[in-house]
Amino acid sequence: MASEFIAFLILSTSFFLFISRAGAYGLAPAASPSSPTDPFVPFSPTASPSSPTDPFAPFPDGVPTPAPAPVPPPSSAIKAGYWFSGINPTSINLSYFTHIYYAFVELDNTSFEVVITPSDADILADFTATLHAHQPPVKAMLSIGGGGGGGDTFASMATNFSTRSAFIKSTIAVAREYNLDGLDLDWEFPVNPEKMASLGDLFMEWRDAIAREAAETGRPSLLLTSAVYFASHFFLPSYTPRSYPTDKMAVSLDWINAMCYDYHGAWNKTETGAPAALFDPKSNVSTSYGLTSWVEAGIPPKKVVMGLPLYSHTWQLKDPADHGIGAPAVGVGPGNEGVLVYSKVVDFNSENNATQVYDEVTVSVYSYAGTNWIGYDDPLTVTTKIEFAQELGLGGYFFWAIGYDKDWSISQRAWDAWQG
Ligand SMILES: *[C@@H]1O[C@H](CO)[C@@H](O)[C@H](O)[C@H]1NC(C)=O
Ligand SMILES: *[C@@H]1O[C@H](CO)[C@@H](O)[C@H](O)[C@H]1NC(C)=O
Numbered sequence: 279m280a281s282e283f284i285a286f287l288i289l290s291t292s293f294f295l296f297i298s299r300a301g302a303y304g305l306a307p308a309a310s311p312s313s314p315t316d317p318f319v320p321f322s323p324t325a326s327p328s329s330p331t332d333p334f335a336p337f338p339d340g341v342p343t344p345a346p347a348p349v350p351p352p353s354s355a356i357k358a359g360y361w362f363s364g365i366n367p368t369s370i371n372l373s374y375f376t377h378i379y380y381a382f383v384e385l386d387n388t389s390f391e392v393v394i395t396p397s398d399a400d401i402l403a404d405f406t407a408t409l410h411a412h413q414p415p416v417k418a419m420l421s422i423g424g425g426g427g428g429g430d431t432f433a434s435m436a437t438n439f440s441t442r443s444a445f446i447k448s449t450i451a452v453a454r455e456y457n458l459d460g461l462d463l464d465w466e467f468p469v470n471p472e473k474m475a476s477l478g479d480l481f482m483e484w485r486d487a488i489a490r491e492a493a494e495t496g497r498p499s500l501l502l503t504s505a506v507y508f509a510s511h512f513f514l515p516s517y518t519p520r521s522y523p524t525d526k527m528a529v530s531l532d533w534i535n536a537m538c539y540d541y542h543g544a545w546n547k548t549e550t551g552a553p554a555a556l557f558d559p560k561s562n563v564s565t566s567y568g569l570t571s572w573v574e575a576g577i578p579p580k581k582v583v584m585g586l587p588l589y590s591h592t593w594q595l596k597d598p599a600d601h602g603i604g605a606p607a608v609g610v611g612p613g614n615e616g617v618l619v620y621s622k623v624v625d626f627n628s629e630n631n632a633t634q635v636y637d638e639v640t641v642s643v644y645s646y647a648g649t650n651w652i653g654y655d656d657p658l659t660v661t662t663k664i665e666f667a668q669e670l671g672l673g674g675y676f677f678w679a680i681g682y683d684k685d686w687s688i689s690q691r692a693w694d695a696w697q698g
């Protein structure tokens with residue numbers, strides 16, 4: 279019991295950092311020493327910035343940086359998942375994934391270089407080797423940022439060419455040092471239109487640097503992806519209206535991971551809600567709206583990857599006899615601050631003989647037992663969402679997060695459901 283509880287705490291702590299809107303989050307302390315032989319070490323004394331072979335050498339004054347060639351969409355389906363930094367990946371059944379994201383690492387708030395802690399350094403070497411040893415090999419991605427904070431640091435970094443450049447160089451150096459296949463930015467979220475414009479500049483320069491590094495070294499180009507809001511624009515009354523720089527994202531990124539979840543949760547305890555509804559007849563806060571908005575904003579459909587949550591949001595019902603979606607609630611239900619991972623939902627339902635309901639209108643499931651109410655996704659809702667995503671011509675799906683599944687049941691169903 280105790281060890282199970284501790285394991286859950288470890289997982290749910292990473293998880294909580296990701297979804298937490300509070301942002302009280304300490305940056306990891308020290309930047310890792312860089313390998314002296316790596317040509318992309320930032321500020322290396324041996325690499326002169328004006329050396330003609332330096333792929334990061336600025337173009338002469340008056341010569342605009344040529345726009346990088348648009349990156350083609352992925353040629354086969356993306357079946358991805360995020361995995362927790364600091365935890366060894368050996369327990370993952372790699373048969374169910376094409377790409378796994380190591381989540382997360384942070385950037386230093388002064389140098390703006392990506393920080394690899396000693397624990398990250400230990401795990402990352404194994405992480406890549408384990409993924410690459412699988413047949414077929416699974417791509418290893420490094421995800422930078424996360425929902426736990428760091429938004430201000432990203433904002434400071436992204437406003438200025440020289441700090442963007444320091445960040446970009448450090449990410450490429452780390453990716454090559456650990457033999458990773460790609461990089462992922464999870465900036466939650468640029469807070470206004472100016473920050474969105476900086477994000478666009480960052481992606482263009484990042485792609486340019488990645489293309490030049492690949493040309494220079496003859497190595498396959500690193501992948502560049504980004505975890506983004508469920509929709510291409512922020513429209514809720516509580517947010518500053520703003521849109522993602524989709525023109526630049528369409529050409530510079532390999533794909534986006536749209537975080538199609540957390541539509542309802544502990545931040546509103548007064549009524550139950552479907553946390554990741556495919557459809558919502560009453561609002562635009564739904565996966566169908568979000569995914570369509572990305573395509574309408576100009577992201578090629580194959581570059582849009584649908585997020586699927588492997589966790590629930592839970593409530594305490596006001597009246598156990600009133601238990602639909604939108605029923606009055608008085609607080610959070612079981613789990614950590616109203617969040618229960620999918621494997622624990624399955625256990626809770628069976629231990630409490632909970633009633634399970636598939637809601638066709640929203641394409642979501644919920645269960646209730648007494649005053650406990652749990653909203654989540656299961657193998658059936660995930661299958662329906664995948665049919666929707668494929669009809670829209672999307673590139674694939676990803677899970678937050680791999681460790682939350684019940685005996686790979688949803689991962690397996692999704693793998694089988696996505697055709698082609
Ligand atoms: C930068 O991070 C350090 C270490 O976490 C922290 O003590 C400091 O307050 C941060 N500075 C800023 C400007 O956020
Ligand atoms: C992983 O999944 C595959 C496909 O379902 C299965 O054949 C294999 O036995 C699983 N591996 C482990 C270690 O469970």
Ligand SMILES: *[C@@H]1O[C@H](CO)[C@@H](O)[C@H](O)[C@H]1NC(C)=O
Pocket residue numbers: 438439440441
């Ligand atoms: C950009 O950042 C560099 C290095 O931190 C600093 O010297 C420069 O003044 C900054 N420029 C602007 C416009 O903020």
Ligand SMILES: *[C@@H]1O[C@H](CO)[C@@H](O)[C@H](O)[C@H]1NC(C)=O
Pocket residue numbers: 545546548549
């Ligand atoms: C909670 O959600 C309901 C329904 O969407 C809404 O009417 C209410 O204002 C929300 N309460 C808060 C505190 O956001």
Ligand SMILES: *[C@@H]1O[C@H](CO)[C@@H](O)[C@H](O)[C@H]1NC(C)=O
Pocket residue numbers: 560561562
């Ligand atoms: C949803 O968005 C569309 C435009 O994108 C708008 O016309 C419609 O009124 C919105 N619906 C709701 C319920 O806000």
Ligand SMILES: *[C@@H]1O[C@H](CO)[C@@H](O)[C@H](O)[C@H]1NC(C)=O
Pocket residue numbers: 631633
């Ligand atoms: C479980 O609930 C069903 C009705 O939902 C009931 O018929 C059955 O007796 C319950 N079983 C137990 C062990 O409580």
